[in-house]
Amino acid sequence: MMNVMDVRQLKERLPQTAFAFRGYNVTNLGRSAELLAHSMYGPHVRKCLLDASHVCADLVGRRVNLVARVTRQQATTLKTYAEAMALIVAMERAHIELLREFYGIELRQAKFALGFSLGEIAAVAACGVINFDDALRIPIQLAEDCVALAAGVTLCVLFSRGEPFSVDSVHKLCLMINQEGHGVIGISACLSPNTMLLMGQGDTVDRFQERMHDVLPKKTNLRKNAGHFPPLHTPITWQRNIPDRVAVLMQTIQGGFTAPQPPILSLVTGTASYNEFNARQILHEWVDHPQLLWDVVYETLTKGIETMVHVGPEPNIIPATYKRLRDNVETETKGSIGMRALKAVVHRPWIQALLPERSALLRAPSVQHVILEDWLLQQPS
DSSP: OBOOOOHHHHHHTGGGEEEEEOOOOSOOOTTHHHHHHOTTTHHHHHHHHHHHHHHHHHHHTSOOOHHHHHHHTOOOOGGGHHHHHHHHHHHHHHHHHHHHHHHOOOGGGSSEEEESTHHHHHHHHHTTSSOHHHHHHHHHTTHHHHHHHHTTEEEEEEEESSSOOOHHHHHHHHHHHHTTTSOOEEEEEEEETTEEEEEEETTHHHHHHHHGGGTSOTTEEEEEOSSOOOOTTSGGGGGGTHHHHHHHHHHTSSOOOSOOSSOEEOTTTSSBOOOSSOHHHHHHHHTTSOBOHHHHHHHHHHTTOOEEEEESSSOOHHHHHHHHHHHHHHHHHTTOHHHHHHHHHTTSHHHHTTSOGGGGGGGGGGOEEEEHHHHHHHSOO
8 A cells, every 4th residue: 555656756746646644643653763863854853843842841831852752762641642742743844844855845736735633733834824833832732631631531433344324323322422411422533434433421432332223223333442532523622611712722823814735625624625714713623523534535536636645653544544445445346347447447537527426436546655754764865
């Protein structure tokens, strides 16, 4: 799935390329230590880490040294959530700057950018809407409350091995559980027509599991994840007024009056919704709205994206989503002459316009993926 291409090839493919920025996860270092120690890249990476360290330290009221953390390869935890966010955004900034500085590859020449969770805030900064310091201030000022809300919250994967399930049915069941007054559960991300992430307080996930087969297909399963995660993109954030506090913070940040270059496919809306003035509104909604990853994945396929460049340390959810789609398409088309022929012609726009809407999914196996930190380290010094 991850294809190696040289600088010339990547430049040539920019008009049909999307840059995908990763979000927070349990592992956030990736190959950052190698980039920091690199003879060419090191000074640029160090500056990005120092800048983010200063912003983070100013907001949390204690010393933060991301350079030392990366050098020691000291993993972040939920207790160091603010530092984790600063580290991720700093490295995403570094990746984009290294591409421009050493290889003349400009993000603005790509067709789209997108980002999962924290990655969307990084994308908004990288695409010139606001600066990186202000982009970091938004999540870091709310980190303490997000961590506090994470206590007692379970992240789970809801998936079906059969027919897709209705988002409305899942949402309705969550609301019915919430009205009982013993904790809140909500959809955090829509990863595919048959896969969602849910986050729930207390025993709400157990109650959801007990009742889900009354409203969802019989082959629907629910798997709990170990550990705790801040319940962003769910109504749990309302309990500490986080969305409205973000709106207040956004009122006084500088910028926000420039349309992103390239356009950003927002996981809040599922499409390219940012214009020259609405970043504040979308980032306000970003806090408690589910991440519409599937909508954006499908948008990249319908818009003819041929290359996905994954930005940030050890990207996970977005590459994994494309891989599952690719594997499913290849399984369904294997051995079928008609389906193989159909997959071949979906690259011809005039034919694609005449085919069923969802035929764009057949393009998934042909999309090339670049893990940017790996690509940077593969280049000759």
